[in-house]
Amino acid sequence: MALTADEDWTVSVDGCLEPTALPPAAALTAVWQAVKDLEFGDQQRAAVRMLFGTGATETVEAALDGGALDFPVTLPAGRIVIRVRRGDGRTARQRHAARYQPVQEPPRGRNPGLWVVMDSATCEPVREKGHVLRWGIESSAWSWIGRELARSDYQGKAGHARRAP
Template sequence: MTTEDGDLTVAVDGVLDPTVEPIETAITTLWQCLRGLAIGDFQRRAMHRLLGAGDTRPIEKLLDGEGRIDWPLRLASGGTVTVRVWRGDGLTTQQRVAARYVPVQLSAARHGEGLWAVRDRATDELVRDGEGQARRFALEHSARAWVSGQVALAGYRGYRQGGTG
């Protein structure tokens, strides 16, 4: 679900510098940091339910979709701090998908004309349709539109990256 299938980056502005660790360790680090802050009882109980109960599922559920969550905590002194949690690479699912696919020209005929396809950087292969054939596009714009469609789909929960679709 995360980079290195478990790494998260956690930070608390002005209190905890961004720290990348496996999910269980990252949540423990964040909880230890927040326990030391002068915050109200309601916020402390909410943070304990989210971070201190030893269950990673609540944070993982919040990270579904964008891959990043930020929330403010009000300090007893009247100020606020922002708590930040994101997937190990710091990219949203949509950014990850956008970086994964790149339009490539298959054959350059005269005057830059030719067929286009989309290369999947994760596999270094051309994206294929449901029948196993490489997707081909007459225009670069069409190939970019396909990538944009995949990026848009990535915003939905339960999106699974893949070359077919």
């Protein structure tokens, strides 16, 4: 998978750097700043410096097998893992799940405010057969999201709900 200029990398280091999404060169710099003062052995220090401390992204880019690199390092206090992921570091399923969010409509008349599921891809409530899906309780909206994720897992694609034409 070739690197795109607008694609961030998400980097983290166990106990030193929380997952952070940055442009590739800045991401590697953040890793190097987080680990450069740790007590590495000479060989590990050379490897970590080569991958993360030179400012060049080509070596890490080549090592991003399937969009992910886990680089374990042994320290006197224990083992840590340096992680680099393409994009936001989430799986396709996590990204699909984040697309949907239950939202309560404002009350109208005797209606206390029904729940709809907003689709961030369309900025509209989800629809089936042209009708907005509404539920009386929030847990039902979450249940729809769960079924949608299961359906997309089964079908191998991201979603079936469509906007009305």
